[in-house]
Amino acid sequence: MAIRNIRLEGDPILRKKSKKVEKIDDRIITLLDDMEETMRHAQGVGLAAPQVGVLRAVIIVDAGDRLIELINPQLVEARGKEIKAEGCLSIPDRAGDVERPTWVKVKGLNREGEEVEVIGEGLTARALCHELAHLEGILFIDRVIEESR
Numbered sequence: 001m002a003i004r005n006i007r008l009e010g011d012p013i014l015r016k017k018s019k020k021v022e023k024i025d026d027r028i029i030t031l032l033d034d035m036e037e038t039m040r041h042a043q044g045v046g047l048a049a050p051q052v053g054v055l056r057a058v059i060i061v062d063a064g065d066r067l068i069e070l071i072n073p074q075l076v077e078a079r080g081k082e083i084k085a086e087g088c089l090s091i092p093d094r095a096g097d098v099e100r101p102t103w104v105k106v107k108g109l110n111r112e113g114e115e116v117e118v119i120g121e122g123l124t125a126r127a128l129c130h131e132l133a134h135l136e137g138i139l140f141i142d143r144v145i146e147e148s149r
Helices: 024-041 125-134
Strands: 046-048 058-061 068-079 082-088 090-102 103-109 113-123 144-148
Touching: 024 058, 024 068, 046 090, 046 125, 058 103, 058 125, 068 125, 082 144, 090 125, 103 125, 113 125, 113 144
Parallel strands: none
Antiparallel strands: 046 058, 058 068, 068 103, 082 090, 090 144, 103 113
């Protein structure tokens, strides 16, 4: 495992759409492991592969209850709405209020290549939506209702 450099706002990779993972191999497993170590080192709640310079559809989230790793994730269902402050490891020192669902169901593959469905509520739902947006090249600042510093 290794701590990777987190790409910062202005890096063009953060604005590109991620490619689907066609094969889960040692490179993807290493990516997942490195992303977890990088996220924990940076004291984040989630991380998407583009944030460490890899244009692949891979996200991880840990809002305190469990580590979620998803390959080729897709939002299946969303319910509720709430506006709360959000930040991003790729945009340090900025925060802003963003509207997100309070409950989501996301499907994807786990590191063994098995299809899984994850239910997220509260912060986990927010983090999943935030990371899914990264895979589309969308940053939280694109959705900010009101910015704070």
